[in-house]
Amino acid sequence: MKKLEEKIFKFLMIGSTALILSLLLYILYIILKKGLPSLSWEMISQIPSGGFYLGKEGGILNAIMGSLYLIFFSVLISLCISVPVVMYLNFTLRRKSKLAAIARLTFDVLFGIPSIVYGAFGFTLMIYFGLQASLLGGIIAISLLIIPVMIRSIDEVAILIPNELVEATKSLGATNYETIKVITRQLLPGISTAVLLSIGRGIGDAATVLFTAGYTDSIPSSLMQPTASLPLAIFFQLSSPIEEVQNRAYSAALVLTIIILILSFSARYFSRRLSKNKI
Amino acid sequence: MELLTEPLIKEQPKQTRSRKPGCDKPHIEVEKLNLYIQNNHILKNISLSIPDKSITCIIGPSGCGKTTLLRTFNRLHDDNVDVRITGKLFVDCEDIYAKDAEVTHIRKKMGLLAQRPCSLPMSIQDNVVYGPRLHGVRGKQKLHEIAYHQLSAVGLWDEVKDRLKTPASKLSIGQQQRLCLARGLAVEPDIILGDEATSALDPISSKTIEELFVSLKDKYTIVLVTHTLRQAKRIADYVAFMYMGELIEFGTADQVFNNPKHKLTQEYISGGFS
Amino acid sequence: MLKGRLRKDRIARHYMLTVTILAMFVLLLIGGGLLVKSLPIIQEKGLWTLLSTSNWRPFKGDFGFASYIVSTLYVTGIAIVIALPLSLLTSIYIIEYASPKILRAFSSVVDLLSGIPPVIYGVWGTLTIVPFISETLAPHYVEFSTGYSALAGGVVLAIMIIPLIISILMEVFGAVPKEMREASMSLGATKWQTVKKVVIRKSIPGIVAAVVLAISRAFGETIAVLMVCGNFTDLPKSIFDACYPIPALIANNYGEMMSVPKYESALMFAAFLLFFIIVVFNVISRIVLIQIDKRYQL
Numbered sequence: 075m076k077k078l079e080e081k082i083f084k085f086l087m088i089g090s091t092a093l094i095l096s097l098l099l100y101i102l103y104i105i106l107k108k109g110l111p112s113l114s115w116e117m118i119s120q121i122p123s124g125g126f127y128l129g130k131e132g133g134i135l136n137a138i139m140g141s142l143y144l145i146f147f148s149v150l151i152s153l154c155i156s157v158p159v160v161m162y163l164n165f166t167l168r169r170k171s172k173l174a175a176i177a178r179l180t181f182d183v184l185f186g187i188p189s190i191v192y193g194a195f196g197f198t199l200m201i202y203f204g205l206q207a208s209l210l211g212g213i214i215a216i217s218l219l220i221i222p223v224m225i226r227s228i229d230e231v232a233i234l235i236p237n238e239l240v241e242a243t244k245s246l247g248a249t250n251y252e253t254i255k256v257i258t259r260q261l262l263p264g265i266s267t268a269v270l271l272s273i274g275r276g277i278g279d280a281a282t283v284l285f286t287a288g289y290t291d292s293i294p295s296s297l298m299q300p301t302a303s304l305p306l307a308i309f310f311q312l313s314s315p316i317e318e319v320q321n322r323a324y325s326a327a328l329v330l331t332i333i334i335l336i337l338s339f340s341a342r343y344f345s346r347r348l349s350k351n352k353i
Numbered sequence: 354m355e356l357l358t359e360p361l362i363k364e365q366p367k368q369t370r371s372r373k374p375g376c377d378k379p380h381i382e383v384e385k386l387n388l389y390i391q392n393n394h395i396l397k398n399i400s401l402s403i404p405d406k407s408i409t410c411i412i413g414p415s416g417c418g419k420t421t422l423l424r425t426f427n428r429l430h431d432d433n434v435d436v437r438i439t440g441k442l443f444v445d446c447e448d449i450y451a452k453d454a455e456v457t458h459i460r461k462k463m464g465l466l467a468q469r470p471c472s473l474p475m476s477i478q479d480n481v482v483y484g485p486r487l488h489g490v491r492g493k494q495k496l497h498e499i500a501y502h503q504l505s506a507v508g509l510w511d512e513v514k515d516r517l518k519t520p521a522s523k524l525s526i527g528q529q530q531r532l533c534l535a536r537g538l539a540v541e542p543d544i545i546l547g548d549e550a551t552s553a554l555d556p557i558s559s560k561t562i563e564e565l566f567v568s569l570k571d572k573y574t575i576v577l578v579t580h581t582l583r584q585a586k587r588i589a590d591y592v593a594f595m596y597m598g599e600l601i602e603f604g605t606a607d608q609v610f611n612n613p614k615h616k617l618t619q620e621y622i623s624g625g626f627s
Numbered sequence: 628m629l630k631g632r633l634r635k636d637r638i639a640r641h642y643m644l645t646v647t648i649l650a651m652f653v654l655l656l657i658g659g660g661l662l663v664k665s666l667p668i669i670q671e672k673g674l675w676t677l678l679s680t681s682n683w684r685p686f687k688g689d690f691g692f693a694s695y696i697v698s699t700l701y702v703t704g705i706a707i708v709i710a711l712p713l714s715l716l717t718s719i720y721i722i723e724y725a726s727p728k729i730l731r732a733f734s735s736v737v738d739l740l741s742g743i744p745p746v747i748y749g750v751w752g753t754l755t756i757v758p759f760i761s762e763t764l765a766p767h768y769v770e771f772s773t774g775y776s777a778l779a780g781g782v783v784l785a786i787m788i789i790p791l792i793i794s795i796l797m798e799v800f801g802a803v804p805k806e807m808r809e810a811s812m813s814l815g816a817t818k819w820q821t822v823k824k825v826v827i828r829k830s831i832p833g834i835v836a837a838v839v840l841a842i843s844r845a846f847g848e849t850i851a852v853l854m855v856c857g858n859f860t861d862l863p864k865s866i867f868d869a870c871y872p873i874p875a876l877i878a879n880n881y882g883e884m885m886s887v888p889k890y891e892s893a894l895m896f897a898a899f900l901l902f903f904i905i906v907v908f909n910v911i912s913r914i915v916l917i918q919i920d921k922r923y924q925l
Contacts, residue, residue, distance in 0.1 A: 188847020278744020
């Protein structure tokens with residue numbers, strides 16, 4: 075009787091694992107199948123002509139460049155905020171400080187807030203400041219989204235730094251700021267992993283840019299212009315009645331998936347290197 | 354229905370040992386046991402007989418393989434894919450490493466006390482009766498009796514009788530180790546294995562556990578891996594000395610400590626290396 | 628020399644503190660900002676009307692959120708019902724039974740899956756799940772279904788949160804000390820008994836945390852669900868009917884927001900609702916976890 079139970083569950087477990095594995099493969103297969111035929115040099119090097127929704131010619135360069143611009147500036151801003159915050163929580167405040175506990179709780183909550191709320195909030199901010207849907211708007215929304223992600227990711231590695239290392243530097247007479255500079259160097263692999271994770275999160279998110287970045291055929295030449303992005307390129311062009319437009323959507327999906335895969339592998343590579351060099 | 358806090362039955366009947374008829378070997382007999390972890394030869398051709406109803410201490414410097422050897426006794430290496438074992442190990446004349454040997458009843462014969470007391474994530478009483486319940490014992494009253502007997506046997510009853518249903522993790526480390534012993538005794542083993550069972554404890558708890566072992570040896574065969582020579586000198590009846598995966602010497606405590614046959618044994622005992 | 632160093636240190640400290648407080652302040656800003664924007668409609672219609680009626684006719688000034696709330700719960704519920712058993716089963720297998728090689732390979736798979744953007748799941752769902760429901764599954768149960776349904780939304784969501792739950796559970800089960808498993812097996816328990824009675828029991832706080840996180844994520848997910856759920860306002864009568872969860876509502880209508888009075892306020896209220904539910908949910912589950920820890924000290 076006991077043996078039967080164990081056998082049944084073992085069967086269910088293996089079945090469930092196989093199901094999940096095959097789902098991943100199936101998803102990748104479908105994206106490849108739909109996107110690969112239309113993926114060409116022209117596709118990724120041209121912007122759509124004749125209007126993105128109806129125009130048959132052109133490619134998705136507007137979305138690719140738009141996403142790159144958006145994520146580049148967002149990550150920059152996030153780093154300027156996340157790294158100091160994590161350093162402050164871990165190496166300036168005492169470990170048991172109440173402020174640190176409340177701060178971490180706040181960031182955990184912010185981490186769990188859905189991206190559409192960040193999008194809606196970003197939109198509200200833009201209206202308040204009189205901004206139009208633009209690259210800047212998108213940057214603001216995406217930054218808000220990825221700051222908690224980055225903070226959590228860097229915090230996870232910062233917490234592992236042993237007390238002895240911090241004390242050693244301090245007992246040599248270094249100021250807090252100088253100690254932090256030393257530790258930051260130590261944390262670079264962890265920070266890189268955090269950056270990669272944040273890029274992954276931010277570049278694929280549609281809800282943040284939906285209200286805030288607008289959409290357009292062209293590549294933005296200033297922060298105040300609206301910009302296309304890969305997720306929206308997929309979303310808006312998928313339901314078009316024109317096949318060429320649909321193909322653009324599939325290509326964008328494939329490009330986005332490839333970017334994410336590269337980011338994933340890099341992040342894993344970095345975190346493995348990080349654990350190899352642990353003290 | 355009210356549960357008695359102190360059951361009426363005072364004496365717990367001891368289960369008779371399940372020996373094969375006509376079995377004349379000592380309780381545990383190791384025959385040319387070799388153990389490899391990946392390609393490293395960890396245990397080298399060990400042959401050893403553990404006598405009945407006595408305390409055998411396995412001693413040796415760290416890394417010599419004593420813990421590894423102890424864990425072969427109840428097949429704890431089974432889950433480790435990197436481990437390969439050749440040779441025979443007889444418990445009550447049954448080779449536990451034979452191809453068709455069934456492992457759960459073998460483990461039931463042995464109670465293991467690990468280095469770090471590991472209480473299961475449940476109440477004190479549930480910890481003690483975990484084993485019996487696995488093997489089919491039912492009934493609130495019966496389980497309560499088992500708990501009473503085993504906790505008394507290890508001297509823990511008075512300390513915990515009012516909080517049997519509270520989580521076991523709230524006990525002190527010395528109490529937890531005694532709890533683990535009670536838990537191990539509850540499955541009515543024939544053999545008790547101790548893997549540096551007192552090394553994580555304070556001196557007073559250590560002493561209590563040692564005294565328990567001594568009091569139990571007329572009913573159980575006890576094999577202990579000890580990390581200190583002094584502990585072995587205090588309580589061992591027989592001593593096995595290991596070095597670099599080999600069994601160097603085995604004999605009565607008196608013989609090994611006062612008249613060692615092997616030079617290495619002599620060196621180790623006089624503190625030449627550790 | 629020292630003066631310069633001390634000054635740098637002071638500036639750094641001030642900067643870090645400011646940035647930290649600001650970042651924390653964002654939480655209040657978001658909640659407050661959305662609330663302020665929602666006030667007009669709350670004042671006009673009253674909280675109870677907003678939450679309990681299901682008339683949604685913005686041009687007439689009717690804003691009843693009930694069917695959107697129900698849709699959201701529906702879709703999240705389906706997702707959890709599908710995802711939780713599968714994730715549990717798989718995680719237990721990977722950690723307790725599978726070889727280290729399989730474990731490593733599977734971790735990579737899970738990492739990959741959790742990185743895939745929601746919009747990709749939406750595309751995939753449109754191409755595979757929707758036709759499957761419409762042509763293969765639904766005909767057994769209902770007369771007609773376009774496939775764009777609560778079920779499609781739930782399935783796509785489930786596939787999205789499974790990697791999340793699995794990665795947390797793998798960590799949680801992996802954290803159960805080896806000695807505990809060995810203690811159980813030394814008493815004669817089989818592997819499965821050990822898993823049932825010791826590993827899972829010890830991991831209950833972790834399992835709860837994983838479920839909470841998964842529910843949070845599922846609740847707020849916008850784009851993937853939007854692409855497959857049908858976006859139809861009436862209360863869904865069965866899982867094969869189209870539905871309209873709150874995030875989809877916000878996403879679909881932001882364009883018309885400015886043209887109708889009070890529309891913007893209504894949508895901001897929807898966003899605030901989402902924000903509020905998730906924050907409260909997270910805080911409550913954190914409290915619950917602390918209590919479990921205190922009482923059972925697992």
